[in-house]
Amino acid sequence: MQLQYFLLVAAALFCIGVYGLVNSRNAVRVLMSIELMLNAVNLNLMAFSNYLDPQAIKGQIFTIFVIAIAAAEAAVGLAIVLAIYRNRDTVDMEQFNLLKW
Amino acid sequence: MLSTLIWFPVLGAIAIAALPLRQSKLVALTMSGFVLLWTLWIAHQFDFTNPLLQRQEYLPWLEPLGLNYQLGIDGLSLPLLMLNSLLTWIAIYSSQEETERPRLFYSLILLVSGAVAGAFLAQNLLLFFLFYEVELVPFYLLISIWGGEKRNYAAMKFLLYTALSGALILVAFLGLVWLRGADSFAYEALMGQSLPLWIQIVLLSLVLVGFGIKIPLVPLHTWLPDTYVAASTPVAILLGGVLAKLGAYGIFRFGLGLFPDAWATLAPGLATWATVSVLYGATVAIAQKDIKRMVAYSSIGHMGYILLGGAALTALSLVGAITQMVAHGLILAILFHLVGVVEAKVGTRELDVLNGLMNPIRGLPMVSALLVLGGMASAGIPGLVGFVSEFLVFQGSYSVFPVQTLLCVVGTGLTAVYFVILLNRTCFGKLDNAIAYFPQVEWRERVPALILALTIFFLGIQPTWLVRWSESTAIEMVAATPTVTHSPIAQVSD
């Protein structure tokens, strides 16, 4: 297996994430898209770490940090979505238009 | 101590604003009176024969920026300082007793006066710029709070124009200091001519346009009629009498002083520009129906003479230009003041409505008489200060720019035309007794006009008192400038 394949998969995943980010109306789906992007990064880091840095495996360490922080981010994100659902009874992005100039 | 001239008014302004004093007008009057006396004392100590800076003060401030606290006076700034102190006092004295928000009003006036004094004294480019910008907001507030109708529009226009002028000047200053490779903005260090001519011309044009907005010169003048008309009388006196002089001073100090080569090259163009300003101002003034507006346009014309005198750059014309700054300041102040009085008493400024104020019983005889005097001074009738300065300017410029000078003399003639219109309509003719129930003119309103009238008259018959301040400085400035033969113009005149 070559490094390029991993990178391509990661790039594809990242693009899917971006697509989902732009196109989703449901806030939870947007959060999931962001997770996809982060996972693409993780894949990148793992691949680089495996092929280029097999001794120090800094990339793998980095990945662990990313996963931990992504979990924190998702937790905070879901909490905010929950709060907004309680107030507005919806998680549809198009409905959030209180703030506009 | 020159600093007193800046900081005394500023401290006074802070005191009036911060302390709950009842008699804020009295306090402001005392403060400005003290400053006036102090200025006269400095003038008394002034050495006429010395063309260089006197009474210099220096304090290191922001060395990395090249901004230091450097003050000094010479024959260019001293007459203007006296004008500033006098007109500040007059403006405060002539303001109405029942002014709204008196504490803010008087503190802003004092603040402006201190800042203008600082600008006249500053010998560091950035320091000058700082003081130049400081008066921006106080003047904005003075116009927009105490002004007449359309004051918001006028004040905003004034603010934006002035801010733009500041930006242009800053660009010129930064450019000059950087290109000269200097590490300080000190004025003295920047004099001399080591820049290529075309760069000098670019920088000088920035300075000219920047200060040209302030003076103002046609076509940068559009803020002026609105602002002068909208401002209340004391503010208009300061605007026209002092602030416009700041622009002319800036052109001389930072245009002529820093870019003499470029100045000499551009001089024919400047003279023509001045002529256009003079003729435009005079012609438009003739067409006005509102006397305050008429006086405002007359100011555009008169400021043109100053530029003409500077462009000709003979010792005589330069002295004339400096004298013209003072003379115009005094004349504009008395005119604005009297127009203010007329408006307050009669209730209108419309030429078509005003009539026969000279009427000794029902009219405003004293005010009218003084108005006639002001108009005559403005039109350059001999025996008054306006004549002295205009004569010096024309006498000095004729040898260099005959055509332009002659056109400017025509401009003086036009001035006489519109003042005759003004005086004829307002003062003479038959007063309609049915509507003429004017309130009494108080001494508060007469005294400033009397003081100004006496000064105008006195300096008119004793011009040496005015001219001697700036003579040696003017000679020095001319000597520092290379002589460029204006061959095309000379050919035209042949």
Add this chain to the structure above:
Amino acid sequence: MDFASLAVQLNAGTIVPEAIVLITLMTVVVSDLIIGRQASAQWTPYIAIAGLLASVVALFYQWDVANPISFIGEFNGDALSVVFRGIIALSAATTILMSIRYVIQSGTSLAEFITILLTATLGGMFLSGSDELVAVYVSLETLSISSYLLTGYTKRDPRSNEAALKYLLIGASSSAIFLYGASLLYGLSGGETRLSTISASIASAGLAQSIGLVIALVFAIAGIAFKIAAVPFHQWTPDVYEGSPTPVVAFLSVGSKAAGFALAIRLLVTAFPLVSEQWQLVMTTLAILSMVLGNVVALAQTSMKRLLAYSSIGQAGFVMIGLILGTDAGYSSMVFYLMVYLFMNLGAFTCIILFTLRTGTDQISEYAGLYQKDPLLTLALSVCLLSLGGIPPLAGFFGKLYLFWAGWQAGAYPLVILGLVTSVISIYYYIRVVKMMVVKEPQEMSDSVKNYPPTDWTLPGMRPLQVGLVSALIATSLAGIFSNPLFTLANDSVLKTPMLQQALGRSKAPIAKQMAPTISQQLSLQITEVSTKKAVSLPKSMVHS
């Protein structure tokens, strides 16, 4: 490896200021749990402020440490980071001063608010000194996630919720993009994560001109630009500023932004010197867009918080001028401007908070005639806004002057001229607010001002607000006139930072001084050279050959 040598290697002394903030944070949490919400609100804020000030004092001792690199290269406590950490800690302390009354009045728990704010501060402070990709990411996220929480702190307010959600989604996606850039950097450098070694490894691998590096750069800039709210990554700013609790906005606009700039300097200068022309070009574009759009759109705003949001976008554009220049004077003018910005922007927000607390609105039209009812507030807000507009002799004037002077020295004429023009525009909208407060006649007074309650400074939490207001007022009016110490601080922070000095290596002295002796000969040449370059002409010595 024995403990002593490990301790030497870790060099943990450099993060004492952060440790102090951390201990304060723990104290606040624990004491809140022990003594209960009501009682803790009495004094936890003061503990937090004391802790932050102690941290600033500790930073003072960090100023001249011999070996600033700690945790095996994770953290670099050099002079530049010290200044930025100081700015962040001070902004947090001021934010707490102004938030006490606000949080009490909103009926939420004060100690929790302070805890989250301190966490954000911690993240920001670590971010200013992070010298390694993992550390950068972790501290960036610490700052960001606590900022999301702060934004949504008033959880019963749907506007606050919405602001938090928008901020979170945009923030998280921008940090994901940033992270993707970081992973590319890691790969291109062949497994390096320390910023200082990345560029060397990339250069030695012969990838200096690779497209991958440019992609990594663009992605990294996206992350940074989001933090400093530069156009076109600014869309969140107005919404978040409008919806969030006002003290939070104050912190975001100063503390969080300063952290973003610290990251920008460190990352761009140390990790991307190979593509310095490219990043300078990109940042120039962002600066131009920010100055123009921020200042122009601000003209049309009717809400005070939105006005300040756009104004802060414009201000970020000004600060970026300093970043782009790549000279000593550029960086130090940027640091100086941020210090001054701290006073004036926080002062403005203190005033807005005070007004909102009394009237419950932040519409600009509601400020009409405030002069009559609250002269102190009017004065303070006017001074702060005019200072933001760059009116002398206030602090902001000197900040802008220094920035423009530095820009001019480095030959960035178009940027400086644009900066001047946009500051003239900005004066218009700042003065509009001043006009509203000062110029309006008593009969034009707005309803909110008519019903303006008398000032009662004895209510709980009002005293700190008053202290914050008065000190911001004094600092804004005098910091400019007495700015010599700040100047020296800003200059020293750049001169004593090895990373910047290395980057500037070939142009140690300011450009103008270098040229002074031979100026007359070089001049004509120089000028033609400058005028032919289109966007920004960089000093020749900076362009890496």
